[in-house]
Structure formats: C-alpha cells, structure tokens
Amino acid sequence: MIHASRAAALAAVLLTPVLTAAPVQPASYTYQGTIHVVEPHLSSVEIITGVGFALRLVQLHAVAATRIDSAGVTLRLRDLQPGDIVRADCRLTRSGLVADRIVKLGEAAR
C-alpha cells in the first residue's frame, strides 16, 4: 500500500507540469434536429432535438467563422428556415454554444 501511494504521488508530481501546460480544449458537441427559430440579427439559431416525444431546445450562436452549407453550397444564416433539418457542430464557450459548422440536411415542408 505504501509503495502504491508513493508511486501515485511520484506520478502526480511528474505529470503535473504536463497536465497544467496542456491547452484546455472546449467541449464539443454535435446536434442534429429541426430548426425552431433563426434570428440573423442576433446570430442565433434554436434547434429542436430530443429522444422520442421528449424534446429539447438547443440555442446556438453563429460567429464570423461559422460555416453554413447544404450539399456543398455555402449558405447564410438567414437562408435557414424553421422546419429545416440541420446538423450543427458546436463547442461550449463561456457565452454558450458556438457553432463551427451548420449543415442543412433537409428542407422545411410548407
């Protein structure tokens, strides 16, 4: 037990600089769902996701670097409509979820 404790303590001492020096990666998430609201002036999109009838709203923010496209064609945020099916690759920041890429997969039915 004493040997194990020493080994753990030694490992902790040796690894501490490595761990603290490593850049903190923001948690990344992918959501696929139906667009509920698009607010281009706020650069914000709400997506309906969920399991079965248990649905959730996820709010994302688009930034200048966010890629938005459909079948290889570049889109603007205002091209997205409520009811469209999208997949959004996001990362969690202090100001909320920021989308790196939004891919439109299906059209809203009207």
Place this chain on the structure above:
Amino acid sequence: MTRAAVTVLLALVVAGCEKPLKPGDPVRGLTVAQRDRFARGKVVFDSTFTPHTGLGPLFNSTGCGECHEDPAAGGSGDEVEVHATALRGGVCDPLVQEGGPVIQQHTIPALKQALGIDSEPFPPSATARGMRTTPVLFGRGLLDLVPDSVILSYADPDDKNHDGIRGRPNRSVDGRLGRFGRKAFVATLAEFNAGAFLVEMGITDPTQPTEENIGGKPIPPGVDSVPDPEINQEQLDLTGDFVRFLAPPTPAKLDKAGRRGRELFSEIGCAACHVPTLRTGDSPVPALRHREFAAYTDLLLHDMGPDLADICLSLATPSQFRTEPLIDLRDAKRFLHDGRATTPEQAVELHGGEGGGARDRFKALPPADRAALIAFLKSL
C-alpha cells in the same frame, strides 16, 4: 423415407401444433438469455415509481404497466393523454418552449405545493389539442425492424396510381423516417421507450439525464430531489428488450364468415393502407430477423379528413395520421387515435379523407358482408 424427409415432416407437424401466441407472450425462438431479459424487463415495465424513486415532477402515469395493461402487460389501457402543438405558416411547432408536445396531467405533491398546479399548464400558443389513447405494444419490435425501403415502397405522395391513396412518410426531429406514435413521429422503438420514461413518468435515464420543464419554465428548487439519472442503462435496456420481444398475438382461426371478411378487407380497399403483412429486415436477434408478420399497416401518414384532424407533428398535418397497425384488435375497447369510437364499425365509419372510399364501400355492403368484415377484424 429419408432422414431429411422425416425431419421436414416433423418440423411441419410441430409448427402445426404450436400453441397460439397470447397477448403478452414473447416471440418464438428467443434464446434462454433473451427470455431471461424479457422476464427481467417485464419487472421494470411493471414497476411503480414514486417521487422517492424518481417519479415526476410532471407525469401521466406511475409506471409503464399502469397504462399498457389490458389484456396483459404491453397492451392498451383506459388512460387518455393530452398533446399540443401549433401550426404556423405551414411549419409545425411542437411547443417545446411551452412544455409540449406532451402535456402531463399529474404532478407530484412537492410540485403542487410549489406552484399550486395539478397538471402541466396547457400551452397558450397551441393551435390544436390532441387526445391520445394508450397504444398496444405487441409486435412493435417487429415493426421496428421493417426496413425503411419497404415502408417507402408503399408511399405514393402524388397519387401516381390514381387510387386516391397517397401515403407519405413522416420524419423525426433529426430527419429520420418516423414509424412510432400516432403520427409516425419517432424513428425507433428504443427512442419511443426512452422518451416515454421521461415524458410519461418523469423518469430520467442516461440518454436523457435532465427532467422535462414545467410549461417551459424550470423546475422550482427543492421539488426534484432524486439524483439523475433516475434509472440506469441496464433498466432502460431491459425494458427495451421486454417491449421488442413482445409477440403479436396469433390471430384467431377464421370461420367461413371470417374468411369472407378477409377477402372483403382487400376488395373494398382497406388493405391499401392496412397492408396485411410486413417482413422484418436484418437483426442480431434471429427470432426477429426476416420474419413475416400480420401488421395491417404501411407505417405511412394518410389524410383522414377534417373530422379526425387535431395536432400537427413534424411533417404530419392535423388531418394526417399513421395507419394504425391492427394488432390485437380483438382486445381493443376504444378505437382510433383518441378512442372516440367504441366499436370497429364506428371506427370504419369515422374514416374520412383517403379512407373515405373504403368507408363508403363498407357502408354499401349487404349486412351479412359487413358482419363478415367485422368478424374478420375481431379475429385480429
């Protein structure tokens, strides 16, 4: 006689002597381990939750078996629940921001004490209310395995064959083909089950570790003291196995009138939507793999006319409903999505829209033929 011929003969005799499957029985051919999971899953299915074991804060029932109880676990029940959505500009809003689309009808005491409510508030933005009876779960594991390509092969959204029957697929929120729920909104049985734990009982699980909101507002502090998730993955998986292994009960043997009714079912056009047999695709479970079964559905949406219309859901308009599988119809006490019909005759007569032609041909049949068709339906 060769050994092979004897084997074939014996297999035929055994198949002919098989006992009919009753409501609540598992499908034939499960392994010992699978039958064990079916039995253990039934225990979770039949269990009753309390606020101390995770129930609520909002709920419709205290356990799966409270609603799915008649004539056996996995069957129907007399509960009717409330759904609400809004249709605006041709787009359906499930009103998640106001607690939709399922509006729970009960609260645990702590929530009632905190907010003074007995049920979830009805969404103020709703444009429609839908009442929903409890669906039977028998045979749903087989419906889950019908390949998308088979379902889509029955679709005819533009009525290219000019028979008045269209058939459109619905889709889940993430765009997959929907097949479960009265509007074919849910893509898989596993998701239907996991969603039901949360929406019907307020039980969180590892796939959905956070509670539903209360009419779109957060749960008041101190109301939900049970740590999430409230059931573990094994309990969820066992319940899933119990449901997917539930067999469709064997239809009753048909007498002469019943056989005539079966012919009429096709002749007057019922079978255009209530497709009599479907076949499952591949599955890791041999007992469910490539199985033909009496489904009586195409799992597609059909316009049923304005009198039955209620809520929209994803691509389903208010008047579009998924063809109800006619499995264990003989034990049903209420018919149609909201239970408004109390007999099969009433249910047929309430068909409108794409079902109007078959309804009119049914009404035009001589009394003996109408009785024969009903006898057939009651054999299912």
